[in-house]
Amino acid sequence: MASAPAVTFDDVRAAAARLAGVAHRTPVLTSRTLNAAAGAEVFVKCENFQRIGAFKFRGAYNAAALLPAARRAKGIAAYSSGNHAQAVALAARELGTGAVVLMPEDAPRSKREATAGYGAEIVTYDRYTEDRTALGEALAADRGLALIPPYDHPDVIAGQGTAALELLEETGELDALVVPVGGGGLIAGSATAAKALHPAVRVIGVEPEAGDDTLRSLAAGHRVTVPVPRTLADGQALATPGEITFAINRRLVDAIALVDDEEIAYAMRFAFERLKIVLEPSGATPLAALLAGRVERPPRRIGLIASGGNIDTPRFTKIVSG
Template identity: 80%
Template sequence: MVTVSFDDVQAAAARLDGVARRTPVLTSRTLNALVGAEVFIKCENFQRVGAFKFRGAYNAAAQLSPEQLARGIAAYSSGNHAQATALAARELGSRAVILMPEDAPRSKAEATIGYGAEVVTYDRYTQDRTALGRALAEERGLALIPPYDHPHVIAGQGTAALELLKETGALDALIVPVGGGGLIAGSAVAAKALHPAIQVVGVEPAEGDDTKRSLESGERVSIPVPRTIADGQALPTPGELTFPVNRRLVDAIALVSDEEIVEAMRLAFERLKIVLEPSGASALAALLAGHVPGPPRRVGVIASGGNIDTRRFTELTGR
């Protein structure tokens, strides 16, 4: 079984130094009063491509051979990993071909193309993107960088938590959105290495609780592709590589409704003056809704992304 160590996360941080942004950590007295804790928000919505995904995509792409880079890179993604891989390929003088669902947010598809990638579409509700992505890479001779099930991707994502904890010092809890599990796996590796007593809490949409069910059963469980506003977390099963890490290191999974996510998006906009996409707001939503065990006194929240266009943001938050 492939594992990811704290040394891998530290190596990724060195590789990303000067390439990825060291994103800000925000605090708010209003937020602290609302939840009864000291809260530190790691704003990955300010990362390159607008999401944490650039960390893992670049860390993986940077370790490809010159021959692999010359042939190109393939990826599959609903949006943020697509953009991240496209930009990483461009930064490294390569090219990218990205498999995206037909109903991916238009802004994410357009941004991916804008970074120079070719986009191929599929139906996320009837087709297996993993199988399609592997076939696409094999057919075209491309190096495949999956969105979470890759040790270099996991290690790269863990640098977000590494930066946060180096800035804040010890925290009682770290709250992280969960899709395929790459961000929380890397974050948990970093967090538990630095502060073994920290509670790592993952957050999923209530309609997409595949990781929660899997951790409770002790094995990966598949569910129908969930229909949720949190498109970056609309996955049917945890990752093959990420699940063993999360089973070992994640302490709890909280579930949030779409309505709770929207409330978190509103608060982030009105009080913190930042724009978060639904997946990017889910961890904050769990804290605001009182779904985090404890409650902790000092808590870190990873706001994982802010890729949402004006129309969609207004449609969701203006109700």
């Protein structure tokens, strides 16, 4: 007998109820200019307008809210390159507890400052030489904190899936849903919701060329580790897909597209100049894939999840003017 899926559509719907009135129901943007460039009708789910500036708040809050009260009161630990760090810090503050977050030394300054601003203690590490999962687990164990990982957790995945649920509630059936892939939590939750509502929808993930671990893993049929990527898309600079997320994505994701740094930068500039929104590099990868012709055609109606907009002014200016 096949085992039950780690995350179900009912889990996503329950997360949506839990997040109602706490997370923002972010807008869905349309643009005739984008439609003309893509040759399709495109709907952009603007998670750059989510609390903390990215979709990560959905999963972090859902997971934190589901902790037993006594466990949650002792505090929460997390490891993250930035957006999950902020999400856990804010979720902890909303739920009346503390947070300690392990962040890479080279995490963008804006993300470090925002995480501290939400009240979290920050501990740093070297992402290129140290294992953040092992360090994060040790930190949580040493301090007696509940660890909420950035993607490989059913409650986190269910929370992230609410972004796609909202998008599809607004747009109706889509031919394709294009989602950025880092550890795989957003696309796992999104695919769970999308395939439950519209089984024929194609779910397409987007990775930076330098970090194609999910593409390689899906091709191999098992998780593959690549060197820690150096890419503009710091939120997708991961070496290995999550265990839980990969099991879901192997069943539900139809394709993975790759984009390079130049294409990401162009998408950020297009979003700013033509759509009037600011996207961080990871948040721009689905748009980059669409504009660069990496999305298989002919889908007539395409949903994109623009996953976040957390980037400081000097870095944004350097990238879009480059």
